[in-house]
Amino acid sequence: MPKSSKSNGVTAKKSSVPCDVKSLSLAEKGRGRIEWAGRTMPVLKQIADRFAKQKPLKGLRMSACLHITSETANLAIALKAGGADVVLCASNPLSTQDDVAASLVVDHGISTYAIKGENHKTYYRHITDALNHRPNLTMDDGADLVSVLHSERKELLEHVWGGTEETTTGVIRLRAMANDGVLQYPIVAVNDAMTKHLFDNRYGTGQSTVDGIIRATNRLLAGSVFVISGYGWCGRGIAMRAKGQGADVVVTEINPLRALEAVMDGYRVMPMGDAAKIGDFFCTVTGDTHVIRKEHFEKMKDGAIVANSGHFNVELDLTALAAMAKDRRIIRDFAEEFTLKGGKRIVVLGDGRLVNLAAAEGHPSSVMDMSFANQALCSEWMVKNHKTLEKRVYTVPEDMDREIARLKLKSMGVKVDVLTAEQEKYLSSWEMGT
Ligand SMILES: NC(=O)c1ccc[n+]([C@@H]2O[C@H](COP(=O)([O-])OP(=O)(O)OC[C@H]3O[C@@H](n4cnc5c(N)ncnc54)[C@H](O)[C@@H]3O)[C@@H](O)[C@H]2O)c1
Numbered sequence: 416m417p418k419s420s421k422s423n424g425v426t427a428k429k430s431s432v433p434c435d436v437k438s439l440s441l442a443e444k445g446r447g448r449i450e451w452a453g454r455t456m457p458v459l460k461q462i463a464d465r466f467a468k469q470k471p472l473k474g475l476r477m478s479a480c481l482h483i484t485s486e487t488a489n490l491a492i493a494l495k496a497g498g499a500d501v502v503l504c505a506s507n508p509l510s511t512q513d514d515v516a517a518s519l520v521v522d523h524g525i526s527t528y529a530i531k532g533e534n535h536k537t538y539y540r541h542i543t544d545a546l547n548h549r550p551n552l553t554m555d556d557g558a559d560l561v562s563v564l565h566s567e568r569k570e571l572l573e574h575v576w577g578g579t580e581e582t583t584t585g586v587i588r589l590r591a592m593a594n595d596g597v598l599q600y601p602i603v604a605v606n607d608a609m610t611k612h613l614f615d616n617r618y619g620t621g622q623s624t625v626d627g628i629i630r631a632t633n634r635l636l637a638g639s640v641f642v643i644s645g646y647g648w649c650g651r652g653i654a655m656r657a658k659g660q661g662a663d664v665v666v667t668e669i670n671p672l673r674a675l676e677a678v679m680d681g682y683r684v685m686p687m688g689d690a691a692k693i694g695d696f697f698c699t700v701t702g703d704t705h706v707i708r709k710e711h712f713e714k715m716k717d718g719a720i721v722a723n724s725g726h727f728n729v730e731l732d733l734t735a736l737a738a739m740a741k742d743r744r745i746i747r748d749f750a751e752e753f754t755l756k757g758g759k760r761i762v763v764l765g766d767g768r769l770v771n772l773a774a775a776e777g778h779p780s781s782v783m784d785m786s787f788a789n790q791a792l793c794s795e796w797m798v799k800n801h802k803t804l805e806k807r808v809y810t811v812p813e814d815m816d817r818e819i820a821r822l823k824l825k826s827m828g829v830k831v832d833v834l835t836a837e838q839e840k841y842l843s844s845w846e847m848g849t
Contacts, residue, residue: 445518466497473498619778621652637661645701
């Protein structure tokens with residue numbers, strides 16, 4: 416049994432570090448997956464190699480609440496190479512890759528608290544386990560760890576220098592904390608870096624969400640009506656990929672600018688009340704709550720498939736759906752069929768949790784390369800700068816963002832033009848017209 420406060424996990428071998436994972440015997444499979452992902456993470460690899468020489472995170476205790484995937488494993492390995500003492504816990508009950516979690520413990524000696532399918536209680540116990548590490552730096556994806564730290568574990572705040580946040584929903588929560596004057600240390604919004612949301616949220620979520628829906632259903636998208644709620648960075652990506660599969664894409668929005676953009680990108684835009692009647696597939700990705708609710712479930716066609724790729728499953732009112740159902744059963748892996756009183760069936764994928772992580776493997780590693788390069792460099796930046804920072808949310812320094820883009824292009828063998836002296840002068844002057 417691994418060392419842990421209390422363990423729900425079933426383990427086969429002894430571990431040298433505290434952990435709670437499904438089974439350490441899965442490590443070999445996880446090892447291959449981590450290596451495979453690392454092959455298309457050249458920017459992170461370059462940072463890891465420098466970290467190994469310079470040890471910029473030496474002595475730093477880190478608690479990271481992230482999706483425990485093969486890409487996250489490569490980030491944790493890079494941070495450890497930089498000298499950090501890292502502990503990981505899951506940022507979602509359904510997003511853990513159990514074999515990766517096992518390999519992190521067995522092969523890399525990184526304490527990991529994460530089991531795919533863990534219940535609510537275990538999810539929060541794992542966050543507490545990670546916080547017991549008394550972090551100097553927090554790394555969060557959705558701000559659950561930061562929230563527990565500020566509410567239930569305030570005594571640990573004195574050790575914390577700073578933090579980083581990965582996703583849109585987390586950044587929104589942290590800005591709300593800063594506005595209310597309760598945020599107790601500086602946090603960098605990694606999500607706001609261009610090299611994060613332009614690529615991870617759009618191309619990563621786009622591909623992996625469609626992948627998750629297809630894996631969970633094996634249904635043909637071509638010729639179907641695919642309703643997407645939210646035309647932000649993620650929604651744009653999902654729309655692009657669903658259209659590429661031949662679906663008739665319908666967008667629902669609340670923001671007129673985003674709605675207009677969707678119209679001009681060639682999609683039909685309408686309120687959910689209308690879209691509910693015609694959709695074959697539904698996917699919410701708004702960061703909002705109860706976007707699909709009772710009045711919409713009532714209008715849906717028999718067999719409608721409903722998923723969410725936003726950070727929390729509150730985007731779907733599953734309590735209302737459960738109350739409307741006379742029967743429910745798991746019909747396939749990650750697909751639960753609710754039969755309503757009149758006999759109509761509605762299928763919910765992955766418990767309404769991020770479908771790309773619940774039913775597929777999350778973003779491809781080449782896109783996480785940039786997100787996690789930001790995480791690694793922001794950790795280093797925080798170590799260097801925390802003494803002069805205020806208790807608020809910071810954006811990623813622009814030169815860091817550009818450098819990550821430059822390194823990514825280089826790794827892809829893509830060259831770009833450089834300004835001539837004449838162009839530099841022209842672009843910085845106001846006197847020159849036609
Ligand atoms: N699945 C993943 O792997 C993944 C990856 C990145 C981000 N996320 C999450 O996805 C969510 C969206 O992220 P984003 O970067 O696209 O955010 P965003 O702010 O760019 O876009 C969200 C959009 O939803 C719209 N919206 C809000 N309420 C709505 C409602 N009731 N109906 C219709 N539209 C509504 C907003 O107007 C906005 O255009 C967040 O929760 C984020 O944390 C998930």
